[in-house]
Amino acid sequence: MSRQLHTFPGGLKLATFKHLSDSEMAQQQALPERLILPLQQHIGIPAEPVVRIGDQVLKGQVIARANGYVSLPVHASTSGRIIDIGDYPVPHPSGLNAPCIVIEADGLDQWGEITPTHEYASVDPQELQTVICECGISGLGGAGFPAHVKIREGVDNAVDTLIINGVECEPYITCDARLIQEKAQYVVAGTRMIGHAVQARHCVIAIEDDMPASYQALAELVGEDIELVTVPARYPAGGEKQLIQVITGKTVPSGGLPIHVGIVMHNVATAAAVYRAVTRGEPIISRYVTISGNVERPRNLQVLLGTPVKDCLANCGFTDDGRSKIILGGPMMGMRVRNPDIPITKTTNCILIQRHEPAPPALPCIRCGRCAEVCPVRLQPQQLYWHAESGNFRAAQSYHLFDCIECGLCAYVCPSHIPLVQYFRYAKSKVAETERRERGAEYSLTRFLEKNARAERLRADRARPLPPDTSQALAEKRSYIEAAVARSKQKKELLQKDQADDD
Amino acid sequence: MTTEYSSPPHLHDGTTVTGLMAKVGLALVPGLLIYLWWFGSGILIQCLLAVSAALLCEWLLLRVTGKPAMYLKDGSVIVTALLFAFSLSPFTPWWITVLGISFAVVFAKHLYGGLGYNLFNPAMAGYVFILLCFPAQLNQWPSVGVTPDFSDYLAIIFSGHMSTGIDALSGASPLNHMKSQLNNMAMIPEIISNPIYGTIGGRGWEIINTAFLAGGLWLLFSRTIRWHIPAAVLGGLFGCSLCLYISDSAIHVAPFFHLFSGGTMLGAFFIATDPVTAPTTALGRVLYGVLIGIVVFAIRTWGGYPDGFAFAVLIANMFAPLISHYTTPPVMGQEHL
Numbered sequence: 001m002s003r004q005l006h007t008f009p010g011g012l013k014l015a016t017f018k019h020l021s022d023s024e025m026a027q028q029q030a031l032p033e034r035l036i037l038p039l040q041q042h043i044g045i046p047a048e049p050v051v052r053i054g055d056q057v058l059k060g061q062v063i064a065r066a067n068g069y070v071s072l073p074v075h076a077s078t079s080g081r082i083i084d085i086g087d088y089p090v091p092h093p094s095g096l097n098a099p100c101i102v103i104e105a106d107g108l109d110q111w112g113e114i115t116p117t118h119e120y121a122s123v124d125p126q127e128l129q130t131v132i133c134e135c136g137i138s139g140l141g142g143a144g145f146p147a148h149v150k151i152r153e154g155v156d157n158a159v160d161t162l163i164i165n166g167v168e169c170e171p172y173i174t175c176d177a178r179l180i181q182e183k184a185q186y187v188v189a190g191t192r193m194i195g196h197a198v199q200a201r202h203c204v205i206a207i208e209d210d211m212p213a214s215y216q217a218l219a220e221l222v223g224e225d226i227e228l229v230t231v232p233a234r235y236p237a238g239g240e241k242q243l244i245q246v247i248t249g250k251t252v253p254s255g256g257l258p259i260h261v262g263i264v265m266h267n268v269a270t271a272a273a274v275y276r277a278v279t280r281g282e283p284i285i286s287r288y289v290t291i292s293g294n295v296e297r298p299r300n301l302q303v304l305l306g307t308p309v310k311d312c313l314a315n316c317g318f319t320d321d322g323r324s325k326i327i328l329g330g331p332m333m334g335m336r337v338r339n340p341d342i343p344i345t346k347t348t349n350c351i352l353i354q355r356h357e358p359a360p361p362a363l364p365c366i367r368c369g370r371c372a373e374v375c376p377v378r379l380q381p382q383q384l385y386w387h388a389e390s391g392n393f394r395a396a397q398s399y400h401l402f403d404c405i406e407c408g409l410c411a412y413v414c415p416s417h418i419p420l421v422q423y424f425r426y427a428k429s430k431v432a433e434t435e436r437r438e439r440g441a442e443y444s445l446t447r448f449l450e451k452n453a454r455a456e457r458l459r460a461d462r463a464r465p466l467p468p469d470t471s472q473a474l475a476e477k478r479s480y481i482e483a484a485v486a487r488s489k490q491k492k493e494l495l496q497k498d499q500a501d502d503d
Numbered sequence: 504m505t506t507e508y509s510s511p512p513h514l515h516d517g518t519t520v521t522g523l524m525a526k527v528g529l530a531l532v533p534g535l536l537i538y539l540w541w542f543g544s545g546i547l548i549q550c551l552l553a554v555s556a557a558l559l560c561e562w563l564l565l566r567v568t569g570k571p572a573m574y575l576k577d578g579s580v581i582v583t584a585l586l587f588a589f590s591l592s593p594f595t596p597w598w599i600t601v602l603g604i605s606f607a608v609v610f611a612k613h614l615y616g617g618l619g620y621n622l623f624n625p626a627m628a629g630y631v632f633i634l635l636c637f638p639a640q641l642n643q644w645p646s647v648g649v650t651p652d653f654s655d656y657l658a659i660i661f662s663g664h665m666s667t668g669i670d671a672l673s674g675a676s677p678l679n680h681m682k683s684q685l686n687n688m689a690m691i692p693e694i695i696s697n698p699i700y701g702t703i704g705g706r707g708w709e710i711i712n713t714a715f716l717a718g719g720l721w722l723l724f725s726r727t728i729r730w731h732i733p734a735a736v737l738g739g740l741f742g743c744s745l746c747l748y749i750s751d752s753a754i755h756v757a758p759f760f761h762l763f764s765g766g767t768m769l770g771a772f773f774i775a776t777d778p779v780t781a782p783t784t785a786l787g788r789v790l791y792g793v794l795i796g797i798v799v800f801a802i803r804t805w806g807g808y809p810d811g812f813a814f815a816v817l818i819a820n821m822f823a824p825l826i827s828h829y830t831t832p833p834v835m836g837q838e839h840l
Contacts, residue, residue: 009835014514171514241835254836331513354513363520363577364619368778369729370518377835382783383827400834408512415518416619422510 003229006249008242010376011234012409014171021292022174026182026300029315035077035103035306038090041345042138043145044070049101055082058112060283063101072136072146075283076103077304079110089339091328114281120193125155128197135277136284141165141267144347153259154198160262162200163247164191164271166207167231167238170330173350175288176268177214178300183272184217190271191226193278198264206243208233236407240265242376254403289344291316293353294324303344309351310340318353327352332408363416371410377403381410381420388427396427524578526727530718531585537714541707542645545593545656549600550585556601557584560608568613579618583607586626586774590766594643594673597660603633623820624780627813643673647699647706677705678765679809690753704763712768719772728776731788736771737762739796765810780820787830794819
């Protein structure tokens, strides 16, 4: 390996707990009776249903189409009947319901028609992008940004390096590691495909240095064209901007995208999904999910999208003792969910069961600066907190609030147990709200001023005396009116006369 | 499933404010033992007085300001009281001790908003308050070779006099002696022939400082404190004294004398490192430490007080927010904007 690695500021080596779930082959999760497929499983605009209640659908059939550019279609994960289109609980921190399509499985699991793209290397990159979009592939790493958008950005710009991110830096999660070990050829081939789609000069697959099995699996398959890089296991090395920094030494400008420094990054699972989409025409209908933590049998499952979380938990021997909490995602950034009926979506990488320890009450900040030491963005979380807590959100913004990636390290090390990430999210939402309101006020002001100007113009128009009309036309008009009046007078007189005669 | 609220991250490394304070308290133990051995049990009485008065004030103030009483458990006020007691002469009359620590807790800590909000180091503010009010009582230190016993201390601290008379037991501290002798135009070689001086610092003081250094190093290695402030304080003090020592060693004491006399090690590792009143950035902490080192040296060399640690810390405290502001490193991705 010739690549010189770099480091990112802050970060912390965390206990990984990966041994709990990384040794066993991923098991196929049984087909559930009902699958609940949210219309929005990606960042962007929700999909638009193209089926009706009662319709029979086949596995892989489009049931909701992409609604705009930053949007993705949703496919049936199995064959069956559409039994409802309506609001169901979805994985969202608010716990609110969102529009979903519910399929009652017929148990046949029968594929619809799918068409593979042969010889991807000869295909126009733009066409690959369409295939990837039509197969509904969003980033499978966590955020769920539509993959084709990132690829399109790549096609439009010069891509120096394509990085396939296998750095699973959150504790407990092993779904990418399992995927690499079990489907290494998918990952490598998918990497080549995305590399072709974005016309990248270099392709890199990055994994952590504590994943020897994954390294072995990939090392056999990567050729001269793909560089396999192991980066030191240090949270959050798998963060997009952090990994770019480690691998290339470049920093993504604040508020910018990786493409601004010539880089496109995708998750390993996304690469594997691209491989399936291109070679088989298979849309994304399942994914690897880690079930770990306080369950009897932690392991990875291969789950059809739409399968309820509770089915996966039951499969791993989870018994609710009244003190557990369900976390979707890792322990550092994952969201706590209350409803085990919510479905697995494209972005669900892990279900973590944790014993709920009531958080100790937060003490005042003692400005020890541990948060600043571990911050991978080099923020001053204690200053951000100071301003966020006192409601001074603009000041927090001037301390680069919006550069916070919410990795959670600041709160992890805080001796005062202050829920810093919560404060920062709150401050972000408050700033966004203020900006929205200001934009609204500005718009209202513009409209008001416009209206005043319009009224003024109208008044001025009316105040202006009409020019005396002396034209021939006016004289004609007048004589015409006079003639008409005379006629009607005559008629009236006649009428009165007739009436008088009748009497 | 539990319905209690929880937000990410769902993990914590387990550090607590109470734990940090306990470590600081533990790190004071070597210093305390040497202090006991060298000066006798007076320090214990001072610690007890200061801690109980501090706890009482803290409890009262928490009640008055409407804060939860569980804040008492954070241990910060105990550390403040211990550091305050270690700054005092073991002969300090009880009412001065109580007055000083009360000022520290009430005025320097709670009137600024309590833990985390105070601008000045409370222990040093309390100490400076009584030092300005009662300078004579605070400059009486046990003479070399004299270790007053417990009853002597009780008598001196609580009644202000004893049968043999306090003057028989007490004298000037080495730093104080050095200053007055230098003012009398004496030369260093003749001054340090006095038995109150040891090999590198004041006799006894050098061992006490070494013990505080040991405790401080443990704090460093247990990652309770960071190296920036202690290193910068010692470096600043050492650097300044080295320059003058090289220029004229007859009237300027050796750099190591400064490091191992008075409250140097206690100040560098335990007092200056109070995070609340120090800057929060790495570079800021270095600058802050150097500033303290320079001011300590200036006060010891040209000022009116034998040791200047408390003043130096308070002066540097005033600059801490400014230093933090101007040493904030650029956020990732903001460098080129």
